[in-house]
Every structure is written in structure tokens, then in C-alpha cells.
Amino acid sequence: EDKVVQSPLSLVVHEGDTVTLNCSYEVTNFRSLLWYKQEKKAPTFLFMLTSSGIEKKSGRLSSILDKKELFSILNITATQTGDSAIYLCAPDAGGTSYGKLTFGQGTILTVHP
């Protein structure tokens, strides 16, 4: 059975802090690792990581994958109150598993002014 563990489960920081969110996984037929941000209700796509050691960046957010150790991290620098959300990771098996994601429990990030 596929397994995805995120840590920490919740995090409270102040604006300007840097945070690191962790995602470890055990899945068969791993193809890529997806990160989503969930504010209010609809998860929105952040990153797709397919190769180990290659950092993906989008503004203050960055993420990297380690396929040998089966984990990924999501970093957010200079946090802002708008970063407050649930961050979800999901390994993707691709192919016939398209659209059928196994999500982690999520990390609830709260950024105070």
C-alpha cells in the first residue's frame, strides 16, 4: 500500500521566517512528486519533481526531490501571511494511475504578521 508522510503536521511562524516542509513516500511505480497549496478549499498546483537533486523554484518557493531516500522538501523563504495554507504532497505513479493521487496528511502553515 502506498504511504505518504508529511512533517511537521503544523507550523506557526512570523513573517520573514524561512520554513522547510518534508514529505516522505513509499509508492510502487513512482514517476514524480507533486506539491499542492490548499487555501480555503481547492488545492492548486505548485511543483512537479521527477529528477533527484534538481531544485525547482517559483519566487520564494523551492522544492527538491531525493529519489534514493524517497523524500522531498518544500522551502519557503521570507514567508508572508499569504503563504498561510495547507501544503500537500502526492507521489504520482503516472500512466494508468493518472489522476488517482495518494496525498499526505498535509502541513498546516500559519504565518503571523
Added chain:
Amino acid sequence: ETGVTQSPTHLIKTRGQQVTLRCSSQSGHNTVSWYQQALGQGPQFIFQYYREEENGRGNFPPRFSGLQFPNYSSELNVNALELDDSALYLCASSRGTGAPVTNEKLFFGSGTQLSVL
């Protein structure tokens, strides 16, 4: 906005009742996946519909059923509601062609919040 719309946004039912949730997929998308997100948990895959046929199912009992219509909109039906069915129900649409396509192109709706009393 993802172009995926769900209705209703909120719903309150009592134990034993039946409920139907609706999802209109983004234009051009022929695949709809449904997820259940309990409070404090990540979304859990319920099932997927591709071109009006069920195309995979998660670990949910048969009282969770679905439909997809010719216009690719979809319904999730839950019979004999239980208290543990209280959750946010999300649908996600995509343009699945049967060939491997990245989940990067998966678009979620804002969900239906179901409360079972």
C-alpha cells in the same frame, strides 16, 4: 479559477440519508476524479470517470457511486450516510486520453462541504 465548478458548496444531511454532489469539469476535460478530505487529513481518492466509465476506484464502499455524463460533468452519490462521511468532497478534472499524462494538468474544484448529523 480552475474552471471546475462544484455544487452545492455546503450541505447538511442526517445519518441514513442519501446525497448527490455535482461537478462540472473544465472545458475540454473528459476525466473527473473525486476525492474525500476529512478534517485534518489529505484528500483521499474515491474514484475516477473517463469517457463515462469508471476508471479506477479507491478504498471506498459500494455505497459511494458515481456517474459521468456525455458532457463530462459528473455526480458523486453516497447512500446510507454515516457520521464519518462528513468531509470536503473535491473533484478534479483533466484531459485524460488514456495515454500517460502528467498529473500536473489536474485541476481541482472548490469542493462541497458535507456535514452528516
